[in-house]
Amino acid sequence: MNIIKVSANSRTAAVAGAIAGVMREHRFAEVQSIGAGAVNQAIKAVILAKGYLINDGIDIICVPQFVDVDIDGKVRTAIKLTVTPRGEDTAPTPEEKPEEEETLETTE
Amino acid sequence: MNIIKVSANSRTAAVAGAIAGVMREHRFAEVQSIGAGAVNQAIKAVILAKGYLINDGIDIICVPQFVDVDIDGKVRTAIKLTVTPRGEDTAPTPEEKPEEEETLETTE
Numbered sequence: 001m002n003i004i005k006v007s008a009n010s011r012t013a014a015v016a017g018a019i020a021g022v023m024r025e026h027r028f029a030e031v032q033s034i035g036a037g038a039v040n041q042a043i044k045a046v047i048l049a050k051g052y053l054i055n056d057g058i059d060i061i062c063v064p065q066f067v068d069v070d071i072d073g074k075v076r077t078a079i080k081l082t083v084t085p086r087g088e089d090t091a092p093t094p095e096e097k098p099e100e101e102e103t104l105e106t107t108e
Numbered sequence: 109m110n111i112i113k114v115s116a117n118s119r120t121a122a123v124a125g126a127i128a129g130v131m132r133e134h135r136f137a138e139v140q141s142i143g144a145g146a147v148n149q150a151i152k153a154v155i156l157a158k159g160y161l162i163n164d165g166i167d168i169i170c171v172p173q174f175v176d177v178d179i180d181g182k183v184r185t186a187i188k189l190t191v192t193p194r195g196e197d198t199a200p201t202p203e204e205k206p207e208e209e210e211t212l213e214t215t216e
Contacts (some may be wrong), residue, residue, distance in 0.1 A: 035148075036145050039147060047173055063170070075151055
């Protein structure tokens with residue numbers, strides 16, 4: 001699973017670049033964030049990525065959902081944004097699903 | 109324009125109810141928030157609304173964008189989430205566009 005993890009300190013341009021790269025390759029991306037600051041950065045990154053990708057003819061939409069994640073042995077509720085091209089909004093089949101994981105914890 | 113305005117203190121269930129109501133009536137909703145706390149409440153409300161609406165056969169997606177808004181004479185950048193049914197993701201024509209405005213500034 002290729003999950004782009006975003007923190008409150010993630011640079012939006014870096015996250016947007018990651019989303020755009022994953023979308024160009026897989027036409028599907030997952031962006032995960034925990035906490036208001038991280039969710040805000042994630043949404044801003046999706047807006048930037050939308051601008052990058054429109055030039056490639058990919059018009060993205062997103063679907064948010066809650067997911068429980070294990071952080072240092074504690075269960076926390078994260079918000080996952082599933083990003084897909086408009087009108088093609090289905091998850092890839094498991095075989096097509098990317099395997100890498102990217103974490104963007106760089107500071108602004 | 110029916111814009112659902114969300115603050116950091118908005119109750120997510122109340123906002124979700126508003127989104128669900130507007131979606132049932134117009135199949136189109138706009139949710140506007142300024143600041144990380146408000147954006148976080150808005151996204152959580154969309155997730156809750158998605159749960160409410162799936163029971164009505166409406167599977168929602170959202171598209172975020174930046175919008176400049178005038179707050180007490182100062183221009184601020186808000187995040188607007190355009191909510192539509194999946195696969196029907198186009199804005200209504202101006203005549204179809206709802207006219208009312210709802211503001212949810214209630215505290216948790």
